Amino acid sequence: MELSSAKKTQLLNYKSISYTLYAVILVLAAAFPILAGQYYARYVIVMFITIIISIGYNISSGYCGLVHFASAPMYAAGAYGAAVMMVRFDMPFIVGLLFGILAACFVSLFVSIPAFRVSGHYLALISLGLVEIVQEVLVEWKGVTAGPAGMYLPNVSFLGSPLTWMGQYYFIFAVMLLSFIIQRSIVKSYLGRAFRSIKNDAVAATSAGINVRLFMFIAILISGIFAGTAGALYAGYSGYISPDTFGFDYTVYILLVVVIGGSGTLAGPLVGTLIITVLPEFFNASPDIKLFFYGLLLIVITISMPDGISGKLKKYLRAYSYERIPDSIEIKKYVALADCGLEENQGADESEDIMELNNLTKYFGGLAAVSNLNLKIKTGSIYSLIGPNGAGKSTTVNMITGMDRASTGEVIFRNQTLNLIEPYLISGLGIARTFQHVRLFGKMTVLENIMVGKHLAFRYGILGTLFRTPKMRYQETLNKEKALAYLDTIGLLDKANEVASSLSYGQQKLLDLARALAMEPKLLLLDEPCAGLNEAEINYFANLIKRIRNSGITILLIEHHMKLVMDISDRIIVLEYGKKIAEGNPKEIQENSAVREAYLGTAVAKYA
Incomplete structure (x- = not known):
């Protein structure tokens, strides 16, 4: 697939612009303390620290979709963890940094563990409680945190030598660059794809073999590592910390940075920090106007750019650029x-049974969606599960894949009982599925x-x-x-x-x-793959399904298109009100009077 000259030039221009912009920012940041002096350099150091903590929040919320307000508590844990090590135990800064990260990771558990059971606004509410708890601990545990009076820290040393203000600048600058590199490495890996898939559709992610709970835990833990690092750096840089710094206002501030910069984009933390930190400085003379500006900016960006400034730019570049595919x-x-x-x-040995359903039953309240279903599926065959809407077909597939737990009975796949196995593990055993409504x-x-x-x-x-x-x-x-x-x-x-x-x-x-x-997969479950398709698309799917079967993959098909079912099925099972009323090859099903009456009707003759 060759690129036209215009496309090549266009792509080159966009890449050149991007690389040039990054290079300019890097050079300016590296030269800034020399050009601007100590006062403004210290201001930029705070921006670097904000970027670091925002990267962590971007990974857990922007990429994984876990909206929470725990940034400030984890940030506080990092700062106070480092301070306690340096002040109470006279440890060097590096030890304080490591302990601060560990403390922030511990605090992150109070968000990640509830995330196993709740999500969305419920998780946000739980994290709000954590903000208040940490504030109370910082204020009341005076023997450790010094309470409202705060803690003064000694000068930061690195490798035995005290760091000057310029040394601190370049040290924190290096950590910020490393944070960007780590963020990119995560996003461009299976870990980042798992995070994004969970944000898009947790059910589909589970069906792909992703342990959603584990990856949510990892995402929040990563957020804690970044927040703890930022907190320790802030404590060492500022030389003084107090509970007021780590209140609810700060966690909202980090939320604004990520949302405005571009939630779920690599550049979002940088862009958001620049905008939220620099622009409001023009309103320092009028604090009320500054707050008004924050609110107005959030409203305008959210309405006009739901994916933030970086997200809007990314869409623009994608629309006008070209990525080559082999x-x-x-x-x-x-x-x-x-x-x-x-x-x-x-x-494939077609005499073997790849799956057995023994007396499989599922109750929803007092209603039996599936009742005492018995079925054996032979390897390398196409089995079709048909019946009117509400017959229990999708419920059967959900029980096989672990999305629904059977009330009684058992699912046996390749001599292994699946009833108590987690859905993501079932996927790993060799069962894959599609969804009735595309996910x-x-x-x-x-x-x-x-x-x-x-x-x-x-x-x-x-x-x-x-x-x-x-x-x-x-x-x-x-x-x-x-x-x-x-x-x-x-x-x-x-x-x-x-x-x-x-x-x-x-x-x-x-x-x-x-x-x-x-x-x-060894067994492929297709839940109405041809629903809503035209005849040409249905014929294409029919040929594709046959190819899949001929490759040795066993198929369990749910479908309402009777011509397709009769043409490709080796065996057909008919359900009505959750009960199996017939099983046989296509000819036997067409001739079954009970099936005709319950489902196929007189129109079945045209499939013969």
Whole structure:
């Protein structure tokens, strides 16, 4: 796929502008204390610290979607943790910094643990309680924190030598740059994709094998690490801390920085800090006008730029730039189609049962959505589950995948009972699914959606993420090529860099299927994949489903399009009011009088 000269020039211009802008900011920041002097340099140091804590909040809230007000309590824990080590125990600053980070991580537990059960505004309310608790501790625990009087700290030393104001500037500047590098490394890894998928759709993320609770915990823990680092740096830089610095106002301030700068963007903390810190200085003579400006800025940015200033700029650049995608020939140089699971595979033993449902029952209140369902699914076959709306088809799929827990009965997959296994672990055992109502990660690209489907294939861990080890780079490259191969197989390769929500409905259905296939399942559950599609799209899906079956993947299909069901199914199960009323091959189902009366009707003759 060759770029036109215009596209090449356009892309080059945008890259040149971006790189030039970053280089200018870096040079100005490095030269600033020399050019501006001590007074303004100290002002910029505070901005650096704000950027550091905002990066942490951006990861937990902007990328993972966990809105909370715990930044100030974690910031306070970092500051006081460092101060206690330096003042009470006469420890060097580095020890204080490490202890401050540890203290902030401990405080983060009071947010991450409740996040296992609540989210949204409930999590925000819990974190508000944490703000008040930490404030009370700082004020009342006078033997440790010195209470309202605050704590004075000794001069900061590094490697045995006291740091001058310029030394402090460059030290904090270096930590801020490192924070940006770490943020980028996280966002560009499986960890960052997991965070973003949770923010987009936690249910779909779980179905892709992501342990949502664990990754929410990690996101808030990372936020605590950054907040603790910022707090310790602030304590060492300022030489004095008091409870007033870490109140509710500050946590709102950090929220404003991230929202206005661009929640869920790499540059958001930097842009937000510049705007929120610099512009209001013009109103210092009138504090009331300054508060009015904050409120007005928040309203205007939220309405006109929901993704913040950086998010708006990112959309603009995406609309006018071009990201090159390898064509199918290039992909096949690295990844064989066999890696996509769609090559002919005659090795499956069709005499084996891959799954058994034994007396499976699900009650919602007093209503039995599924009642005593017994079913055996043989390897390498297409089983179709049909019945009128409300018959219990989707509930059955939800029980298989662990989204709903069976009231009684059991689900056995490859000789393993699934009833008490977490949904994300079930995905890892070799079961993948699509959804009746498409659940994509709408704000992520098409390629990123497939990469989330490959989540379980990544094994490089947190150290590989931070240091971008050869193992990490290899796995990212290999799985990206596999993801592109899946897109090539289903005909969406040219859409790889487009946002998933921009696809047509039929293309979104294809992407949902491709993401499930990327998990390399043994059993694929398709919940009405052809609902809302036209005849041409249905025929395309029919051929694709046959290819999947011929590759050795077993399929359980829910579908209302009877011609499709009769054409591709090896066996059909009919449900009515949660009970199985018939099972057999397509011919037997068409001739079954009970099925005709309950579901198919006289129109069944045209499928024969």
